[in-house]
Amino acid sequence: MPDPADKTVLRLREFLPYRLSVLSNTVSRGIADLYDRAFGLSIWQWRVMAVLGENAAITATEIGQFTAMDKVAVSRAVASLLDSGHIAREASLEDGRRALLSLTAKGKDVYEQIVPIALGAERNLVSALSAEEHAQLDGLMEKLARAAAPDRDLW
Template sequence: MPDPSRTPQLRLREFLPYRLSVLSNTISRRIAELYDREFGLTIWQWRVMAVTGDAPGISATEIGQRTAMDKVAVSRAVAGLIEVGYLERKSSEEDGRRSKLYLTPAGTSVYDEIVPMAIAEEQALEAVLTPEERVELTRLMEKLAGSASPDRPLW
């Protein structure tokens, strides 16, 4: 009979949060090598560009919410992208204290080059799965996301 006063042993190799984190980081680094080598972008900068390309006029706060990036990482990525000319900040017409972010023409050009590369990497990664496994993976990810964040959708 297990001793209830003894702390259970944590086996990281079997711990779901650890495994998901390592897998996510490994996949992100694999794709990041492409846009770092070609365009000199960090993972954080690409995430900001990807979200802004998908939702022009988004605020930095909303980017943080959508990507689970902390405020400092978002701020640094935004500043770096503005500095290289890939992102621009415009004051919100509804609320002058808020600003909206947009890809510049140069940023849009880079975005348009990276997206097909990212999609190709996603397809290569998923190629080991059958169509049924892809559907099941999506279903399971949705289920875990709902459990991890019951108050708001993660994506």
Template sequence: MSDTPSKPSLRLSQFLPYRLSVLSNTVSRNIADLYDRAFGLSIWQWRVMAVLGENSGITATEIGQVTAMDKVAVSRAVSGLLDSGHIARRASKEDARRAILTLTAKGKEVYDQIVPIALAAERDLVETLSGEEQAQLASLMEKLARAAEPDRPLW
């Protein structure tokens, strides 16, 4: 028998960051399949459009901050959405170096069609929980968000 303490082992199936990531990716992919088939948008493109639908007239950097997406993913999504005509870019009146992004009429139309699909998918998922469980989940998510990022709200 050895006096050496055993090394802690990592079991991914019990490691909260891993479990949250897998769950998030799975939920996002399931919803993305719905709008990808109908509208040909990637998860990243829809996230950009969703942010612009709620916060029109912001920069790609701000989108990255709001979504916690990395710069490359935001840049690729923005580029694809510009090419497809879903979003438009213009120089900021205050600072010409800043590019302001907005949904175009085409983008707004697609956004308005996807929102009910996304909300229905969310409802189907959340309805598996009781009202009490839904409240607990919301509370726990807020608590974890504050612990993960104490200097700013995540949502």
């Protein structure tokens, strides 16, 4: 058993990457429960739809870049959303080898119903912070994002 006085012991409760991951997963799962019950969508499917709601006609690779999802998760979410009719795929006019994804009318309808749910959940979460704390959190998140990925913007 590690000696608690030993500073080289990893204490997960104090380890920022662990804490951020657990917080992110908990927040995502809480919101996902809301749209899963109503629309039968997974976290990964909703993330793909959310990106397509903001960025029409992009590739699965670009979705992976926007969301930091791995290729397998993006591929599975895209396949299921194609099967369910929420998204469509068509060849790029500039490069027929590239497949562009976009929301279908059905997908847009679901997207427009989920957005207020997601924004309401965000408001509920942020209501735990004062306006000053919220601004500080935004600034701190920007700093951490730049430190984690100095070569690109995360959002």
